[in-house]
Every structure is written in structure tokens, then in C-alpha cells.
Amino acid sequence: MKTVIEIADEIIAREGGYVNDPDDPGGATNFGVTIHTMRRLGLDLDGDGRVTEQDVRRLSRTRARDIFVEHYYQRPQISSLPESIQASVFDMYVNAGGGAVRILQKLLRQMGHDISVDGAIGPQTIAAAKAAYDGAPDFFVDAYGIERRNFYYRLADRRPASRKYARRRDGGKGGWILRAEAFISPEYHLTDGEHRARVATWG
Numbered sequence: 737m738k739t740v741i742e743i744a745d746e747i748i749a750r751e752g753g754y755v756n757d758p759d760d761p762g763g764a765t766n767f768g769v770t771i772h773t774m775r776r777l778g779l780d781l782d783g784d785g786r787v788t789e790q791d792v793r794r795l796s797r798t799r800a801r802d803i804f805v806e807h808y809y810q811r812p813q814i815s816s817l818p819e820s821i822q823a824s825v826f827d828m829y830v831n832a833g834g835g836a837v838r839i840l841q842k843l844l845r846q847m848g849h850d851i852s853v854d855g856a857i858g859p860q861t862i863a864a865a866k867a868a869y870d871g872a873p874d875f876f877v878d879a880y881g882i883e884r885r886n887f888y889y890r891l892a893d894r895r896p897a898s899r900k901y902a903r904r905r906d907g908g909k910g911g912w913i914l915r916a917e918a919f920i921s922p923e924y925h926l927t928d929g930e931h932r933a934r935v936a937t938w939g
Contacts, residue, residue, distance in 0.1 A: 740815070743823045744804045747830050750915060754793050759897040764792040767800035768830055777803070804830055812837065813857040818869035821877050824919035828884055831915070837861070839883050844868055847876075874921070881920035888912040889934060896938070903935045 738746075751768030762770040774795070775787045781794040808829045809815060814822055817840075828836035834855030841853040841861055849864035868876045892902040892912075902910040909917075909931050917925045926934070 738823065740805055740809055740822075740826075741801065743826055744801045744809070747804060747827050748797060748800055750827075750911075751830070756789065759900070764789040766792045766795045767797055769795055769800045769803055773803070773807070777807070813862070816857065816862045817865050818873075818876075820873065821865070821869065821880055824877065824880055824884065827915070827919065832887075835887070836884075839887055840865065840880060843879055843883050847879075877919070878921050878924050881916055882924060885913060885916035885920070885926075888916060892935075892938070899935070899938050903931075903938065907932055907935075 748767045751765070754764070754766040756764040762772065764771040769792070771787065771789065771792050774791055778787070779791060779795070779799075780787050781791040804826075809822075809826050812829060812834075814826050814829060817825060821840075825836055825840060828839065832839075837857055838853050838855045841851055841855075844851055844861070844864045845853065847868050849868065851860045851864050865876075888902050892899045900910065901912045903913075904910050908928060909926070913926075913931065
């Protein structure tokens, strides 16, 4: 299995460098770390007493990786989940915060585990995840990835401005969908035709 550092480096590679897309609620972002996260952590890198876009630009790749490992992996207790699913939940947590855990908890409830859907990993979620993995290891990992993919499609259904992240200009799979499918076995990837049918109503 990959180390958490290797997984974090892969997340940074997917996220890319500095962007400030007006359609992205995250605002100014560098290596996947948003200005909102930097403000929450008090990362005033230029020492002017404020956390601004300039501080986001100054963020180093190494600092971003450290933020991800501490605040998006260790503190949320993703490290306590079955090892094979950690990378997918970690990657989704960077992308969606507690939503990544709610997706997991909803999946576990669908699998018959009586747990709360609160976006926090505690003893019940950890125990349920381990039981689900022990019962069907391959199915569990793929099922979470598929639920991630469904989440992105539903989000784009509701928010037209976000559709460009799920569908390329030529109609093919956008970054969100490719990101989810990176953690799904190839046999469960949507074909190009299936993807285009799923987004056909977007116009």
C-alpha cells in the first residue's frame, strides 16, 4: 500500500497549482488548499496581518502536503478506516471536507449498519467500515468510489456553474468524474456513451 505522503503527493498533483476560479466556492486555491482553509489555520505567510490571495500564492507544495496529512487525514481519523479505502476517502475529504465522510456513512447505512450520518469519523463509523470491508473488501472500495462519482453528478445537476468540472467542453468526462474513477476498478468505469447519457439533460 502507498504511504500517506505518497497519497498526499498524488492529491497535490491532481489539484495543480494556483487557481482562482469564480465558479469555485473554494475561492483562491493553491495545491488544493483554499484561502478559507488558510484563514482557518491563520497562515499569514507574508506577515501583513491578513490572509489574502498573496498568501495562497506563497504556499509551498511541502506546506500543502503537511496541511493535508495533518488536517485532512490524521485529525479526521481517516487513518482509522480500513487501509484500502483510506486513499479514496482522503482524496474526497480534500475535495469535499466532511461530505466525504457523509458519503461513507450513507453507504454504510445502505449496507445495513445503524450509524449516524454526521460527517465525523468516530468509533461507530470505524467499526462499521471495518465490518463492511471484512464482509466484502473489493465491493466496499468500489462502492465508495461509485458513490463519490454519483455525488459529483448530483452536485452538477443542482449547480450548473459546476458542470464544467464533471463534463469537458467536448462532452467527455470532466476532472471530478475522472478523479472518482481513479479509485474504482476499471470494470465499473462508465463508458463514454454512458457518461454522455448521464449528462445529456445539462444542455
